Amino acid sequence: MSVTTSVETSKPNAKGKRKKSLVELLFEGRAFFALIAIVIVFSSMSPNYFTINNFLIMSSHVAIFGLLAIGMLLVILNGGIDLSVGSTLGLAGVVAGFLMQGVTLPQFGVILYPPVWVVVVLTCLLGAVVGAVNGVLIAYLRVPAFVATLGVLYVARGIALLMTNGLTYNNLGGRPELGNTGFDWLGFNRLAGLPIGVLVLAVFAIACGILLSRTAFGRWLYSSGGNEHAAELSGVPVKRVKIIVYMLSGVCAAVAGLVLSSQLTSAGPTAGTTYELTAIAAVVIGGAALTGGRGTVIGTLLGAFVIGFLSDGLVIIGVSAYWQTVFTGAVIVMAVLLNSIKYGRRW
Template identity: 70%
Template sequence: MSQHNNNALLGGKSRINIVHMLLEGRAFFALIAIIIVFSILSPVYFSTGNFLTMSSHVAVFGLLGIGMLFVILTGGIDLSVGSTMALCGVFAGLLLEGIHIESLDLAFYPSVWVVVVLTCLLGAFVGTLNGVLVAYFQVPAFVATLGMLYVARGAALLLTDGLTFNQLSGDPTLGNTGFEWLGFNKLFGIPMGVLILFVVAAVCMVALSRTPFGRWIYSTGGNARAAELSGVPVKRVKLAVYIISGMCAAMAGIVLASQLTSAGPTAGTTYELTAIAAVVIGGASLMGGRGTVRNTLLGAFVIGFLADGLVIIGVSAYWQMVFTGSVIVFAVMLNNIQYSAKKSTTKPADKKADSSAPQEISKAKAT
C-alpha cells in the first residue's frame, strides 16, 4: 500500500516538474512554435536574411523591454518609454541637422558619437524626472509616467513642428556622417542594432545577477518596506531603474532612427505596451520581484517574430493587433497560473513551520 502511495507521489511530482518546466520556458517554446508555424505557411520565412531582418526589428523592442524590466522588478511601471524614444530620436535628428545660432550666424554639426552620448543623456534626464516623482514625491508610477508620456510626446512635436527629419545620413564635409552605420552596418554578419541589444542585455544580466544593486532591485520589488528596514536604499534604487529605463528608450530611439535614417515625433506610439508585453511574455511578475533579462529578450523575440510573420503571410494590420493582444492576455494568464501554483506549493511548508514553532518554543522554555 505504501509502495503504491510512493509511486503515486513520485508520479505527481514528475507531472508538477513537467508543468513547471513548460511554464518557466514558455517564451522559448512559444518562439520555437512561431518559427515552425510561419516556416510552414511561408517559404521565405525560414531564411538567414529574414531572421536577421526580423532581429533588427526586435532590437528596438528588446531595448525598451530591458529598461521596462528594471522598473517592473521594483513594482513600478513606465508608460513614457515610447514617447521618450520618439523625443530622443528627433533630438538626435535635430543635432544631425545642425544647431544654428542665427544671432551669431553660427552653425554646429556635432559628430555622430557626440549625438549618441547627448541623446542618451536626454533619455537619462527624462528617466530622472520619472524617478524623482515616483521615489521622492511618492507619485504613483502609473500617474507620473502617464503624465511624462504626454510631456515627452509634446516636446517631440515642439522640436519638429510636427514634421519628420529625413535623410539623416549626414554630410562628409561637415564631419557628421555615420549615423546610418548604426542601422545598416553589420559586424560578423550581425546587424549593429542586434549587437547593441546583446551588449546591453549582457551588461544588465550581470548587473541583476552578480551585483548588490541587482539584489536591491529584487528585494525592493519583493517587499519595499522590508528591504528598506534591511538597509536597502529603496528611493535611490527606484530612481536608478527609471534612469536605466530612460537610457534604454534613448538607445531604442537611436537604433530606430538610424535604421530608418529619419526621425519623427509620432514614432514609438504604443511601444510602451509592446515593452510591457515583452516583459510579461518573458514571465516577469507585474507585482515586482520576479523576472530575468534572458526571458524578457525571448519575449521581445516572440512579439517581433510573430508580428513580422503575420506581415509576411499577408495578415491585415487590424488582425495583427488582435493576435498580439491575445498573446499578451494569454501570457498574463500563464503568469497567474505559475505564481499561484508556486504559492500553493509553499503553503504546506509554511503551515508545517508554523505548527512546529510552538513546539520549539516550549522545548526552549523547558530547557
C-alpha cells in the same frame, strides 16, 4: 507488511515530484516554446520565412522592442511601470535629428555640426534625465508610477512635436565635409553578418543580466520589488534604486530611438507611439510578474522575439494589420493568464 506500505506510499510522491517538475518546466519555458511554434507555423505557411536573411531582418526589428523591454523589465522588477518609454524613444530620435541637422548659434553667426558620438552621448543623457524625472516623482513625491509616467509620456511627446512643428527630420546620414557622417551605421551596417542593432541589444542584455545576477544592486532591486517595506527595513536604499531603474529605462529608450532613427535615416515626433505597450507585453510574455520581484533578462528577450516574429510573420503571409493587432493582443492576454496561474497557486 509495513515495509510494503512505505514503499507503496513513496511511489506516488516520486511521481508527484516528476509531474511538478514537468509542469514547472512548461511554465518556465513557455516563451521559448511559443517562439518555436511561431517559427514552425509560419515556415510551413511561407517559404520566405525560414531564411537566414529574413531572420536577420526580423531580429533588427526586434532590437527596438528588446531595448525598450530590457529597461521596462528593470522597472517592473521594482514593482513599477514606465509608460513614457515610447515617447522618450520619439523625443530621443527628434533630438538626435535636430543635432544632426546642425545647431544654429545666431549670436555667433555659426552653425555647429556635432560628430555622431556627441549626438549619441547627448541623446543617452536626455534619456537618463527623463528617467530621473520619473524616478523623483515616484520615489520622493509619492506620485503613483502609472500617473507620473503617463504625464511624462505627454510632456515628452509634446516637446518632440514642438521641436519639429509636427514634421520629420530627414536625411540624417550627414556629410563628409561637415564631419558628422556615420549616423546610419547603427541601422544599416553589420558586424560578422549581424545587424549592429542586434549586437547593441545583445550588449545591453548581457550588461543587464550581469547587473541583476552579480551585483548588490540586482539583489536590492529584486528585494525592493518583492517587498519594498521589508527591503527598506533591511537597509536597502529603496528610493535610490527606484530612481536608478527609471534612469536606466530612459537610457534604453533613448538608445532604441537612436537605432530606429538610424534604420530609417529620419526622425519623426510620432515615432514610438504605443511602443510602451509592446515593451510591457514582452516582459509579461517572458514570465515577469507585474507585481514586481520576478523576471529574467532571457525571458524578456524571448518575449520580445515572440512579438516581433509573430508580427513579421503575419505581414509575410499577408494578414491584415487589423488582425495582427488582434493576434498580438490575444498572445498578451494568454501570457498574463499564465502568469496569474503560475504566481497565484503552488504546483
